[in-house]
Amino acid sequence: MTVQHPIPAAPASKIPATLSPGRLLTIENLTVGFNGVRVLRGIDLTLARGEALGVVGESGSGKSVTWLAALGLLPKTAEVSGSVRLDEDELLGLHASRLNRVRGGRVAMIFQDPSSALNPVIRIGRQIGEVLARHQGMSGASVRAEAKRLFDLVGLPDSARRIDAYPHELSGGQNQRVMIAMALAGKPDVLIADEPTTALDATIQAQILDLLTTIRKETGMALVLISHDLGVVSETCERIMVMYAGGIVETAPSNLIFETPRHPYTQGLLAAVPPFEGAVERLVPIEGQVPHPANMPTGCAFAPRCSRHMSECEKIVPPLKSIAAGRASACLAEEGAQAERHSSPIKSMSA
Amino acid sequence: MFRYFIIRILRALLTVALVVTFAFIVLRLSGDPAYSIMGDNASPEALAAFRKEWGLDQPLWNQYLHYFAAIVHGELGQSMRGGGPALDLVLSRIPATLMLTLPALLMKLAIGIPAGIYAALHRDSLIDRAVMVTAVAGYSVPSFVLGLALVQLLAIWLAWLPTGGAGSPLHLILPIVTLGVGGAAVLARFVRSAMLEVLGQPYIRTANAKGIPWTAVVRDHALPNAAIPTVTIVGFMVGNLIAGSVVVESVFSWPGVGNLLVVSVAARDLSVVQCILLLVAAAMVLSNLVVDFLYGFLDPRLSNDNTAGRH
Ligand SMILES: Nc1ncnc2c1ncn2[C@@H]1O[C@H](COP(=O)(O)OP(=O)(O)OP(=O)(O)O)[C@@H](O)[C@H]1O
Ligand code: SF4
Ligand SMILES: [Mg+2]
Numbered sequence: 001m002t003v004q005h006p007i008p009a010a011p012a013s014k015i016p017a018t019l020s021p022g023r024l025l026t027i028e029n030l031t032v033g034f035n036g037v038r039v040l041r042g043i044d045l046t047l048a049r050g051e052a053l054g055v056v057g058e059s060g061s062g063k064s065v066t067w068l069a070a071l072g073l074l075p076k077t078a079e080v081s082g083s084v085r086l087d088e089d090e091l092l093g094l095h096a097s098r099l100n101r102v103r104g105g106r107v108a109m110i111f112q113d114p115s116s117a118l119n120p121v122i123r124i125g126r127q128i129g130e131v132l133a134r135h136q137g138m139s140g141a142s143v144r145a146e147a148k149r150l151f152d153l154v155g156l157p158d159s160a161r162r163i164d165a166y167p168h169e170l171s172g173g174q175n176q177r178v179m180i181a182m183a184l185a186g187k188p189d190v191l192i193a194d195e196p197t198t199a200l201d202a203t204i205q206a207q208i209l210d211l212l213t214t215i216r217k218e219t220g221m222a223l224v225l226i227s228h229d230l231g232v233v234s235e236t237c238e239r240i241m242v243m244y245a246g247g248i249v250e251t252a253p254s255n256l257i258f259e260t261p262r263h264p265y266t267q268g269l270l271a272a273v274p275p276f277e278g279a280v281e282r283l284v285p286i287e288g289q290v291p292h293p294a295n296m297p298t299g300c301a302f303a304p305r306c307s308r309h310m311s312e313c314e315k316i317v318p319p320l321k322s323i324a325a326g327r328a329s330a331c332l333a334e335e336g337a338q339a340e341r342h343s344s345p346i347k348s349m350s351a
Numbered sequence: 352m353f354r355y356f357i358i359r360i361l362r363a364l365l366t367v368a369l370v371v372t373f374a375f376i377v378l379r380l381s382g383d384p385a386y387s388i389m390g391d392n393a394s395p396e397a398l399a400a401f402r403k404e405w406g407l408d409q410p411l412w413n414q415y416l417h418y419f420a421a422i423v424h425g426e427l428g429q430s431m432r433g434g435g436p437a438l439d440l441v442l443s444r445i446p447a448t449l450m451l452t453l454p455a456l457l458m459k460l461a462i463g464i465p466a467g468i469y470a471a472l473h474r475d476s477l478i479d480r481a482v483m484v485t486a487v488a489g490y491s492v493p494s495f496v497l498g499l500a501l502v503q504l505l506a507i508w509l510a511w512l513p514t515g516g517a518g519s520p521l522h523l524i525l526p527i528v529t530l531g532v533g534g535a536a537v538l539a540r541f542v543r544s545a546m547l548e549v550l551g552q553p554y555i556r557t558a559n560a561k562g563i564p565w566t567a568v569v570r571d572h573a574l575p576n577a578a579i580p581t582v583t584i585v586g587f588m589v590g591n592l593i594a595g596s597v598v599v600e601s602v603f604s605w606p607g608v609g610n611l612l613v614v615s616v617a618a619r620d621l622s623v624v625q626c627i628l629l630l631v632a633a634a635m636v637l638s639n640l641v642v643d644f645l646y647g648f649l650d651p652r653l654s655n656d657n658t659a660g661r662h
Binding site: 071100102103109111113116117134135166182 | 567
């Protein structure tokens with residue numbers, strides 16, 4: 001995760017004007033536990049039609065679990081509660097046959113390692129064909145024609161021949177293009193991309209992100225882009241959501257998150273580099289460890305690593321509160337945060 | 352693809368040649384055949400005549416070449432006990448053995464594979480636990496113990512079935528069940544773990560994320576992948592069709608190859624023993640070859656070494 005990105009002058013794209021306004025996806029108090037240990041501690045968020053939302057946070061902060069839970073993709077042993085609504089339809093606890101109309105159709109998801117996310121013994125044309133047959137009702141020759149069209153759309157070279165290829169015959173970047181084509185095959189309202197470029201090298205990474213941005217502009221679908229890398233998401237998304245230890249600590253428009261990070265954790269992510277010059281996008285290590293889900297602090301999860309922490313931080317779990325238009329932060333010291341925003345709130349930096 | 356198969360075939364031939372060579376060495380190391388066949392009291396002249404007749408006075412490499420050439424021509428020597436060619440004797444016993452091992456193989460497949468798949472799909476359920484307990488039991492009880500227990504129960508106490516021998520379809524039941532239970536248990540355990548491994552793979556999550564019904568995910572995405580390792584163990588069972596019933600044939604006095612092997616070893620009828628060993632090795636190698644072919648067919652990653660198109 002040391003790839004440098006140019007600073008975007010503004011978010012790369014705007015919500016397409018043609019879309020009907022309003023909420024597409026609503027998540028309320030979503031919690032997930034494994035073997036009685038809560039790893040997701042009450043997530044609330046809404047996603048507007050056509051919006052591009054970036055989700056960042058350290059490994060284990062719950063970025064993947066949030067969206068896997070929303071789509072019912074966690075193992076049966078996961079304890080999931082709360083509410084996930086697509087328009088007005090509740091997805092949690094939905095019967096499998098109804099859920100399967102949503103998955104791969106209205107909501108598509110792609111994953112980190114494209115080469116293992118595709119079935120090694122099935123030709124890619126047939127893998128995308130499954131989506132076309134299921135969600136578009138296609139069959140026979142039209143499946144092949146549409147598969148080729150989608151492969152062309154995502155820039156898979158030599159698509160006519162590649163339809164009959166197996167995943168191991170393609171590179172990682174090409175496989176991710178196949179995954180994206182497969183996601184688009186269901187004409188989704190939202191694409192959830194879980195670290196789609198982490199396993200790819202830098203140039204391919206940039207190409208895939210460009211592709212996602214282009215597709216979003218052309219189709220008007222919403223995008224949830226999960227990443228370790230604040231730079232990656234800020235280029236591609238309008239809004240950023242920062243997660244820490246299974247909770248949301250801050251959400252803000254992506255340009256503002258660099259200018260005025262409000263939560264001490266977000267500030268810590270940005271603090272090692274002076275703002276407004278140079279590459280500010282890299283996540284830098286913050287002193288201390290992310291608490292293990294099994295022994296989460298009673299109050300604010302960030303308290304053990306936070307220089308600004310006060311006595312009540314150990315007693316009260318800070319709620320995610322609106323602090324300005326389109327911004328929210330989960331910190332008890334919110335009032336003081338702005339004045340000190342250019343000084344590091346972190347006890348000491350190890351980088 | 353072609354190269355893959357050519358290499359496998361050459362390797363199979365080499366393996367057979369190695370086994371033949373190994374048999375030669377073992378036979379030569381097991382003592383001077385002149386003594387073991389003519390007896391210790393034979394006169395030096397008789398021994399010399401015997402050695403001359405069988406080429407044992409030739410240099411070792413010469414003997415080896417003759418031996419090898421004979422085997423290539425299917426000449427595997429004469430049975431000491433019965434007279435007649437050893438090969439004919441062994442071949443005459445094969446149908447009896449297959450009469451046990453083939454139905455037993457079907458039983459293993461018909462029970463082991465569905466049980467393994469079911470257990471994996473219902474992991475940690477009561478039925479999964481029951482299948483696994485049964486499998487471990489079936490797997491760890493030696494076949495002679497199981498055979499004797501079945502004889503005790505069904506043949507002696509209940510007197511529903513004959514205790515041993517051949518002659519009627521009823522005679523087949525106990526030996527087949529004895530053979531099949533252990534194999535079914537092995538297969539169930541193996542298939543279960545292969546399925547669990549596959550079900551945890553990212554591409555299964557992708558298939559679920561595509562909205563494919565679970566039955567189709569299992570059928571189209573999980574089973575073809577789980578079949579790849581399973582083919583190996585089934586191939587082993589197929590290769591074992593000739594030699595896999597030695598113990599059971601003895602327990603049930605079944606007139607098959609296994610019984611012949613036991614009797615021939617006891618009587619030091621070495622050419623028969625050697626003939627059985629070679630046939631068993633050939634069966635193993637052949638089934639391995641078939642497994643390799645199936646692998647190439649089931650797993651495109653193996654048969655296709657052309658990845659030049661990627662970049
Ligand atoms: N199937 C599972 N069983 C048990 N624990 C799990 C499972 N999946 C995730 N977890 C736990 O849930 C927590 C959140 O995991 P998650 O995968 O959402 O993190 P993440 O933010 O996506 O991290 P990364 O950046 O490494 O992908 C972690 O503590 C993880 O160990
Ligand atoms: S609530 Fe307290 S401990 Fe948590 S981030 Fe804010 S100041 Fe730091
Ligand atoms: Mg993740």
